[in-house]
Amino acid sequence: MATTDEIMTALGEAVFAAQGFEMNVGSLLLFLTVEAGDPAQFQNPDGDRDEAAVRAFLEQVDRLTLGQLKGKLEALGALDEETISQISLLNEKRKRLIHYFVADYVDCMDTVEGRQSVLEELKGINATLTEAWHNLQAFLAEKALEHRARQ
Structure with missing residues (x-):
C-alpha cells in the first residue's frame, strides 16, 4: 500500500532525475557548440581565452528551457534525428x-488503489x-575522451 510519504519521495526523485537530464542536455549543448564552433568565439584579440565571453555563453545556456536547448542542438546539426x-x-x-x-493525480490520492497508481506512474517516469540522464552522462564522457585524444 503506497503512502503519501512514498509518493512525495517518488515525486522528488522524478523531479531530480528530470533536472539532472536537463542539466546534461545543457552540458551537451555547451560541448557541441565549442566542438563545432569557431574557437575565436571565446578568445580576446590577443588569442587568450575571453573569460567574460565564456561566462556570458554559460549563463545564456543556463537560462534555456529543455525545449530551447533541444532547438539549439537541432540547429547545430551535430545530433541525429532519433536523438533529437x-x-x-x-x-x-x-x-x-x-x-x-x-493536478492530474490529486484526486487519486484519496484511495489505496489511486495512491498505488500514482506511485507506479512516478516510478516509471x-x-x-x-536512464536518459545516465546515458547522456556516458555519451558526454565518451565525447570528452574523444576530444581530449584529438588534442
Missing part, C-alpha cells in the same frame, strides 16, 4: 511531471528520466 526526437519525448515527460502531474 528522444530529447523531445523526454521533454514532454518532464513538462507533464513538472506542470501537470499533481523516474526510471525513464534517470
